Amino acid sequence: EGLVQGYKYSPALSELYYSYLDDLYFSQHLTKSEKSEVRLFIRVVDDYLYITNSIEDAQLFLEALSNYRNVNYEKTVVNFEHEKIKVCDEITFLGYKYETKTLQVSRASNVYTGQMCYKIAFSSALENLTKFMENRIGQSGIQINSHIFNFFYNSEEIIWKHIFTTFCLSANKFCTIMAVLCEQEEMRRYFNLYKKRVTVKLSNSIIETLIKNKPAEFMFMYCINHFRYLSFKALYLCARKTPKCSGLVP
Structure with a gap:
């Protein structure tokens, strides 16, 4: 099973x-x-x-x-x-140690360099929120899987569904971080930066992966504006579903 x-x-x-x-x-x-x-x-x-x-x-x-x-x-x-x-004041969660009395977060000593883990970087973010958000906006945080974005395995219809789902995953991560860390007046600036930066980077990564993973005779017809439209649609959808971000969209 x-x-x-x-x-x-x-x-x-x-x-x-x-x-x-x-x-x-x-x-x-x-x-x-x-x-x-x-x-x-x-x-x-x-x-x-x-x-x-x-x-x-x-x-x-x-x-x-x-x-x-x-x-x-x-x-x-x-x-x-x-x-x-078990009772302990220090809790290790996905490679990071949380000191529950002081709320300090540090890398767990038993995690080796290069080991994949999920970091909730609230401590560093709160020290320099602008830098944290700028860095987060500059990267999608979403892995482009060559098995999913692959015309050898999937039809064009399925590929476009994967593209929109990927944009939704990226937008959802961003809106969640923004809702937790940002004040209302800061959100619109980061919201606009996301549309300009992540949309372009994520679209280019997807297109590059698709071109590498298609039969030689297959012509993948696309328009970059279509990618941007799907990205904006995903961002607006996630913002509406995130209470603190819902005021950013009509």
Whole structure:
């Protein structure tokens, strides 16, 4: 049962599955609460990090987590007294160590150079927000997969669907970061910079990958304005779905 390991659609299918479970089990932790002023829910594939200033809220999260059959409680850590789960003030999550008393974030000592991990760079971002946003806008943060953008494997119709999905992934990441870190008056400037920089870079990367991965006799007909249109559409869609960013679009 299940999918072949390394299957090109596994990440997308996994995300669909876990997104459904998030809504099913953690819906109350994805919204604001009167019980806690601080509430941060992060999931990267099947790894969870939940931050709250309410013990009751934390206990409810653990109860919701118990709905999963394959929870590895040996790797689960909390920073409050618990009978069955390891207690520690330092929590390592995807290669980074979080000091829960001071909220300092640092690279975990057991992560080797070059090992892929996901960094939530709130500490450095808050020190120099402008520089952080400029750097984030200058890169898409989205890997262009040559197996997906490949005319040997996929029809042109499927390729265009992948293109729009890629723009949506990039826009969603950007809007999320902007909503967390930016004040309202700063958003429009970054929003416009995103349209100018990421659209061009991401479009060029996709086009370059497609040209490299097509039969010699196949003519890929495209217009750069079509790519820009799809990118803007994805950005507006994600902005509308991100409450703090919704005022940026008509």
